[in-house]
Amino acid sequence: MTLRLALSAVLVLSCATTPPPPTPAPAGVEKFGNAIDWAKAGDEASQALSGYLQVDTFNPPGNETRGAQYLADLLSKDGIVSELVEFAPGRSNLIARLKATGAPTEKPLCLLSHLDVVPAETELWPKETGPLSGAIDGDGFIWGRGALDMKGMGLIETMTLVWLKRANVPLRRDVILLAVGDEEVDNLGMKHLVEKQWDQLDCGVLVNEGGLGIKNLLFEGQTVFAISVAEKGALWIKMKASGEAGHGSTPVPQRAPTRLIRAMQAISGRQPPPQIHASLYELLRRIGEQKGGVTGFIMQRPTLVNWFVTGKLMAKPPTRAGITNTCQVTGFDGKGSAPNVIPSQVTAIIDCRLLPGTTPEMLLAELKELVKDVEGIEFEVSNGDAANESTWEDPFFDALARHAVGTRTDAIAGPVLSPGYTDSLLARPKGARAYGMVPFELSQEELATMHGRNERVSKQNVTKGLEVLFRAVVDVSAVP
Numbered sequence: 001m002t003l004r005l006a007l008s009a010v011l012v013l014s015c016a017t018t019p020p021p022p023t024p025a026p027a028g029v030e031k032f033g034n035a036i037d038w039a040k041a042g043d044e045a046s047q048a049l050s051g052y053l054q055v056d057t058f059n060p061p062g063n064e065t066r067g068a069q070y071l072a073d074l075l076s077k078d079g080i081v082s083e084l085v086e087f088a089p090g091r092s093n094l095i096a097r098l099k100a101t102g103a104p105t106e107k108p109l110c111l112l113s114h115l116d117v118v119p120a121e122t123e124l125w126p127k128e129t130g131p132l133s134g135a136i137d138g139d140g141f142i143w144g145r146g147a148l149d150m151k152g153m154g155l156i157e158t159m160t161l162v163w164l165k166r167a168n169v170p171l172r173r174d175v176i177l178l179a180v181g182d183e184e185v186d187n188l189g190m191k192h193l194v195e196k197q198w199d200q201l202d203c204g205v206l207v208n209e210g211g212l213g214i215k216n217l218l219f220e221g222q223t224v225f226a227i228s229v230a231e232k233g234a235l236w237i238k239m240k241a242s243g244e245a246g247h248g249s250t251p252v253p254q255r256a257p258t259r260l261i262r263a264m265q266a267i268s269g270r271q272p273p274p275q276i277h278a279s280l281y282e283l284l285r286r287i288g289e290q291k292g293g294v295t296g297f298i299m300q301r302p303t304l305v306n307w308f309v310t311g312k313l314m315a316k317p318p319t320r321a322g323i324t325n326t327c328q329v330t331g332f333d334g335k336g337s338a339p340n341v342i343p344s345q346v347t348a349i350i351d352c353r354l355l356p357g358t359t360p361e362m363l364l365a366e367l368k369e370l371v372k373d374v375e376g377i378e379f380e381v382s383n384g385d386a387a388n389e390s391t392w393e394d395p396f397f398d399a400l401a402r403h404a405v406g407t408r409t410d411a412i413a414g415p416v417l418s419p420g421y422t423d424s425l426l427a428r429p430k431g432a433r434a435y436g437m438v439p440f441e442l443s444q445e446e447l448a449t450m451h452g453r454n455e456r457v458s459k460q461n462v463t464k465g466l467e468v469l470f471r472a473v474v475d476v477s478a479v480p
């Protein structure tokens with residue numbers, strides 16, 4: 001084939017995709033957002049977040065009732081009644097509802113967050129701005145564990161409810177605030193909510209954590225607001241190797257540790273093929289459309305993305321995790337381990353994450369096949385959840401994207417698949433469309449503080465994030 005023929009074949013194969021246009025902004029509801037003094041609202045929200053960060057909800061043990069009570073008190077100042085539902089001693093979820101003004105025309109919109117935060121090593125944090133300080137520094141940053149994950153978001157969701165009430169926004173659907181416990185460990189709060197209360201809630205659509213706005217994500221000077229529409233599933237397994245116990249001084253083959261090493265070598269040699277999820281093509285298309293040029297041309301065409309971009313995505317662990325089924329050994333267990341004792345059983349703990357389309361059973365079968373030549377290997381599944389996803393062709397998704405970007409030409413919003421999992425994974429099987437979007441715009445440096453010893457969020461982000469969320473909720477909930 002001549003070069004010209006080859007090139008024209010590429011162009012024929014690689015038409016730009018033409019997706020349907022996003023839902024237009026509804027007319028007549030922007031007045032509600034326009035009437036609010038956002039600078040003042042942002043100051044108030046930042047002060048409230050400072051207080052929320054001072055409430056100790058480190059998980060373990062959680063103590064989420066304290067956090068739920070803090071939000072309940074905040075809501076009650078504006079006459080919003082909330083319910084605390086205990087799922088374990090000292091551990092509660094919060095539910096607060098603003099009812100539709102007349103008969104609702106759509107299922108409720110839910111604002112979901114988790115009350116618990118991961119532990120913090122206080123001694124490693126700066127003294128004045130510790131994990132429970134809620135300190136607001138001279139640069140306008142609010143410090144504390146949970147500022148980004150995810151008390152910051154929980155607080156602006158709470159204030160969104162408050163502002164809907166204060167601004168007397170007539171609602172065509174119920175808007176429900178849900179703040180749940182134990183997201184960081186076993187998702188007990190969300191499981192309780194889904195099992196015991198979903199019938200009363202019946203969220204049609206919800207926003208939760210998942211994505212964020214990230215500056216210079218792919219290109220210098222461009223911010224990408226990533227809205228998570230899908231989450232990888234998880235398969236947590238124990239791979240157990242058994243063999244005869246013995247003395248360390250006398251190596252013989254077929255001992256449990258030797259078998260485990262062989263099985264692990266087989267698993268670490270797996271080469272999962274790249275599978276680009278539809279959301280990634282769509283995100284790249286949107287970024288490419290704004291970027292323009294040859295790079296932009298390529299990014300808008302899935303075939304060219306497969307040819308030119310996949311290799312780059314496979315080369316870096318964070319992007320490789322987004323396009324493959326991964327398995328990572330996270331620990332070991334040995335029965336009666338001692339330097340001179342060969343135990344009869346040793347165990348590797350493995351965390352596998354699954355793309356949509358691969359069930360836990362499918363991946364487990366793949367692992368079993370890989371180790372089939374090693375004797376004495378058994379698998380025990382401790383957790384198996386398939387991935388799930390929501391369409392991004394949705395008015396609330398569009399509203400979040402529209403308000404995050406506004407009129408900016410240096411920012412873009414699009415769908416992503418999240419490699420980690422959140423409570424959204426439990427909501428989607430119940431029929432809710434779930435989107436992960438914390439409307440903060442962070443530098444890579446700020447992003448790295450999440451779960452770190454310097455977690456913080458700027459007042460500017462709290463202010464802007466509150467406005468974005470309020471306007472997006474109004475777009476899909478208010479009677480014009």
Ligand SMILES: [Zn+2]
Binds near residue numbers: 114149150183209
């Ligand atoms: Zn979180």
